[in-house]
Amino acid sequence: MSLAETKAAPSKEIRKRPLVVMQSVSKVFSSGTIALSGMSLTVESGEFISLLGPSGCGKSTALRIIAGLGDATSGKIDWPSSRINSKGLPEGDIGFVFQEPTLMPWKTVFGNVYLPLKLRGVSKAEASARIMEVLATVGLEEFADAYPRELSGGMKMRVSIARALVTNPKLLLMDEPFAALDEITRQKLNDDVLRLWKATGITVIFVTHSVFESAYLSNRIVVMKARPGRVHADFPLTTSLERDSHYRTSEEYRQACETASRSLIEAIGGAEEH
Numbered sequence: 001m002s003l004a005e006t007k008a009a010p011s012k013e014i015r016k017r018p019l020v021v022m023q024s025v026s027k028v029f030s031s032g033t034i035a036l037s038g039m040s041l042t043v044e045s046g047e048f049i050s051l052l053g054p055s056g057c058g059k060s061t062a063l064r065i066i067a068g069l070g071d072a073t074s075g076k077i078d079w080p081s082s083r084i085n086s087k088g089l090p091e092g093d094i095g096f097v098f099q100e101p102t103l104m105p106w107k108t109v110f111g112n113v114y115l116p117l118k119l120r121g122v123s124k125a126e127a128s129a130r131i132m133e134v135l136a137t138v139g140l141e142e143f144a145d146a147y148p149r150e151l152s153g154g155m156k157m158r159v160s161i162a163r164a165l166v167t168n169p170k171l172l173l174m175d176e177p178f179a180a181l182d183e184i185t186r187q188k189l190n191d192d193v194l195r196l197w198k199a200t201g202i203t204v205i206f207v208t209h210s211v212f213e214s215a216y217l218s219n220r221i222v223v224m225k226a227r228p229g230r231v232h233a234d235f236p237l238t239t240s241l242e243r244d245s246h247y248r249t250s251e252e253y254r255q256a257c258e259t260a261s262r263s264l265i266e267a268i269g270g271a272e273e274h
């Protein structure tokens, strides 16, 4: 397995099927909170989607339902281009990165990244090359024997990303992964995620509160609205520029931030009318 594995490009006549389709998904918690109401979203392979929205609009709930970590009250999730396993999830796995790195403090970096493979019954010896490969892609190959307490916040988050990628998933779900990090570390990790996305062709759904982060990273922004959680706007973000430090100071980036910001303000304004 290689992170840089590329799939043969489909012929132009064959219409690519979406990776995941949320069809009118609603979620009502036992407390009565309507976290999501009729959310529909079609995710194409290779997209980098940001779910942007105010606190409580159901971003995490949507991500958790896609990952099979929670059930929808109604509606359904389809995986049109994947074989489905007995849990109703696509074969080939989904990588999930939480807001906290959620590492086991008693395990080394290597041991933490090994966990998803261990759970699949892969021996340490068999897993070793893959673990070192994925650690290299996040710049941590020198830290395989370190313990989480020896790492900075950004490094811990890189371990968490490596753990999510070790099974070579088609879909990477990231729930506000960099919200707790300082701005410089956050920018570095944004660049790392973009590099991984480009190198692997993986599909990413990235939850964030940050207009700037969503405008920097994504090629599509889905803005959500609260009470009840639903899609407010869904627009592509295309640029001919490389997303790097020059992009951050470009007019295109400024315009992308303005578009996302205006949409978010509308979404919040709409929520406040209730």
Ligand SMILES: Nc1ncnc2c1ncn2[C@@H]1O[C@H](COP(=O)(O)OP(=O)(O)OP(=O)(O)O)[C@@H](O)[C@H]1O
Residues within 6 Å of the ligand: 029, 030, 031, 033, 034, 035, 053, 054, 055, 056, 057, 058, 059, 060, 061, 062, 209, 229
């Ligand atoms: N397990 C739960 N039980 C009851 N209510 C819940 C539960 N999880 C989330 N909620 C409620 O559902 C709504 C949506 O929550 P969710 O965490 O999905 O929003 P969010 O957009 O990710 O928010 P944030 O950006 O603050 O993380 C909120 O009102 C929240 O309080």
